[in-house]
Amino acid sequence: MNRYLLSIDLGGTNTKIALFNSKLSLKAKTSFFTKKFFSNRDKLLSEIIKRSFALIDKNHIRHDQVLAMGIGVPGLVDFAKGKVYYLPNVPHWKNTPLKKVLEKRTRFKVFVDNDVNLMALAELRLGAAKKAKNAVCLTLGTGVGGGLILNGQLFRGSSYCSGEIGHIPLNIWGNKCSCGGRGCLETYVGNKIILSDAKKKLKIKNLTLERLSELYKKKNRIAIKIYNNFAENIGIALVGVVNVLNPDAIIIGGGLSFAGDFVFKKIKQVIRMRAMPVQSSCVKIYKTSLGRDSGLIGAAILARDNLKARNPH
Amino acid sequence: MNRYLLSIDLGGTNTKIALFNSKLSLKAKTSFFTKKFFSNRDKLLSEIIKRSFALIDKNHIRHDQVLAMGIGVPGLVDFAKGKVYYLPNVPHWKNTPLKKVLEKRTRFKVFVDNDVNLMALAELRLGAAKKAKNAVCLTLGTGVGGGLILNGQLFRGSSYCSGEIGHIPLNIWGNKCSCGGRGCLETYVGNKIILSDAKKKLKIKNLTLERLSELYKKKNRIAIKIYNNFAENIGIALVGVVNVLNPDAIIIGGGLSFAGDFVFKKIKQVIRMRAMPVQSSCVKIYKTSLGRDSGLIGAAILARDNLKARNPH
Numbered sequence: 001m002n003r004y005l006l007s008i009d010l011g012g013t014n015t016k017i018a019l020f021n022s023k024l025s026l027k028a029k030t031s032f033f034t035k036k037f038f039s040n041r042d043k044l045l046s047e048i049i050k051r052s053f054a055l056i057d058k059n060h061i062r063h064d065q066v067l068a069m070g071i072g073v074p075g076l077v078d079f080a081k082g083k084v085y086y087l088p089n090v091p092h093w094k095n096t097p098l099k100k101v102l103e104k105r106t107r108f109k110v111f112v113d114n115d116v117n118l119m120a121l122a123e124l125r126l127g128a129a130k131k132a133k134n135a136v137c138l139t140l141g142t143g144v145g146g147g148l149i150l151n152g153q154l155f156r157g158s159s160y161c162s163g164e165i166g167h168i169p170l171n172i173w174g175n176k177c178s179c180g181g182r183g184c185l186e187t188y189v190g191n192k193i194i195l196s197d198a199k200k201k202l203k204i205k206n207l208t209l210e211r212l213s214e215l216y217k218k219k220n221r222i223a224i225k226i227y228n229n230f231a232e233n234i235g236i237a238l239v240g241v242v243n244v245l246n247p248d249a250i251i252i253g254g255g256l257s258f259a260g261d262f263v264f265k266k267i268k269q270v271i272r273m274r275a276m277p278v279q280s281s282c283v284k285i286y287k288t289s290l291g292r293d294s295g296l297i298g299a300a301i302l303a304r305d306n307l308k309a310r311n312p313h
Numbered sequence: 314m315n316r317y318l319l320s321i322d323l324g325g326t327n328t329k330i331a332l333f334n335s336k337l338s339l340k341a342k343t344s345f346f347t348k349k350f351f352s353n354r355d356k357l358l359s360e361i362i363k364r365s366f367a368l369i370d371k372n373h374i375r376h377d378q379v380l381a382m383g384i385g386v387p388g389l390v391d392f393a394k395g396k397v398y399y400l401p402n403v404p405h406w407k408n409t410p411l412k413k414v415l416e417k418r419t420r421f422k423v424f425v426d427n428d429v430n431l432m433a434l435a436e437l438r439l440g441a442a443k444k445a446k447n448a449v450c451l452t453l454g455t456g457v458g459g460g461l462i463l464n465g466q467l468f469r470g471s472s473y474c475s476g477e478i479g480h481i482p483l484n485i486w487g488n489k490c491s492c493g494g495r496g497c498l499e500t501y502v503g504n505k506i507i508l509s510d511a512k513k514k515l516k517i518k519n520l521t522l523e524r525l526s527e528l529y530k531k532k533n534r535i536a537i538k539i540y541n542n543f544a545e546n547i548g549i550a551l552v553g554v555v556n557v558l559n560p561d562a563i564i565i566g567g568g569l570s571f572a573g574d575f576v577f578k579k580i581k582q583v584i585r586m587r588a589m590p591v592q593s594s595c596v597k598i599y600k601t602s603l604g605r606d607s608g609l610i611g612a613a614i615l616a617r618d619n620l621k622a623r624n625p626h
Contacts, residue, residue: 157559159595168553181587240481246470282472
């Protein structure tokens, strides 16, 4: 009997659902627009379940062939309880007992984790972090997400909320951050902030990230400066992480693509110039190698690994 | 036959040497002024060996009763090779093969580590971090040292140089730091910087830290502001560490004492106010519980543990 893993990547924009076989080959995939369900958490939950069941049925899989379900969410999660603390970009999810709800309604074994943790897990097992002992994973998109691999394992921290690289303070007197802090990296970078900053500086009302990227390629000096600042701020936050954790790999993914290789190179340069020599010469900087499906792959790995483990970790 | 561990804490000011029995009870202790040997590394090494042998002899211990030697140094160390990368506050120690030299000259098994790592190890086994799963240790003195306990073990990083909390950048445009970076925490705090800052602001030429502390107690507004800034800068750097590592304990030691409880309380307050709610409510903040001998105790633990282990870690 073939066995499958049901994998969900709940995103602030799209929610992806996939079936993997037990060897982690992708069998089938679907997705829907998350924002349609922003006003109602329970409708979003129902949509996830409905779409999952439809995908299973469509592929002629029986429910008893599904070993477990892994789900990644964009925010803070109590991994042991499978409870969502909160999701900064999806409203109404504060203190959602996600594992409990999904297990009750699907009858599958369910494991819940932070989405960037799952990307890190996927990169560790199958991607850029495969040979790394200690890796820092970073996604640059609406916000800045982080996941840590330490001593060859996903490191979650004492209440499963480690890796919040977007909330490293860069300026003691900086702007208020949504997290309650001040001057966090996320108050300087992230798609929205960059775009609103660029609109002001370039005096273009309907500016998009694509247009900004074109301006950059045409060597517009303001656009270059905006990308420079963006990369520098991320680089500086990573200098602190490199000096404190002394990792051998940094893996960067997410919306970076809109600036081509430039942002990536600039981040590298800041780390090389500013991190301590021993730590700097130890760390290699990679792009994600698994692309946009890394979260789905990670959720499948999470489900498979924790099903095996007596004590979930 | 009673067995002993020889323990050395090489400091920028004093070097301490101790003998512990195999149950980690202190048997004997001595120390000397490190600065006397700043001009010549080999003389400092000879002094350490001479004083160690004298301590052993004085206590009527035979050399074959000494199980191993542990030594902590104030700087970056390749733990596996026992090689000192460099010591910021002790000249002429760049790339010293300390383990090799000491093993050759003493015939003891030797293990070398960073001093704050050893403090963290001592606090983990016998002190404030005993019940912690993930702890961040911090010493505030000439500089800012750090050591990490992650998943109940000392975490050293990929080239054994993790924990450099003093080199978290606080300001992208800050002053050049001795590490090669810019605006590191250590460019804002540390005894020398605080004293020189205070001398300017208070217009007292021969100001000492003791006098500054007295002024603070007498509610001198400038002194209060200086301590406030000091604690705030440390607090802000720790906010980043708390958000990224989500530890359950922070343990603070070193020269804090000169400001009484005030600095400690203020650091706590900054973390409570500015770290992310889940991470902030998870972390407890302690003072070191083992006092000034924590480094010596840690070096003894290092020697004992690694003697047992097949693969040193």
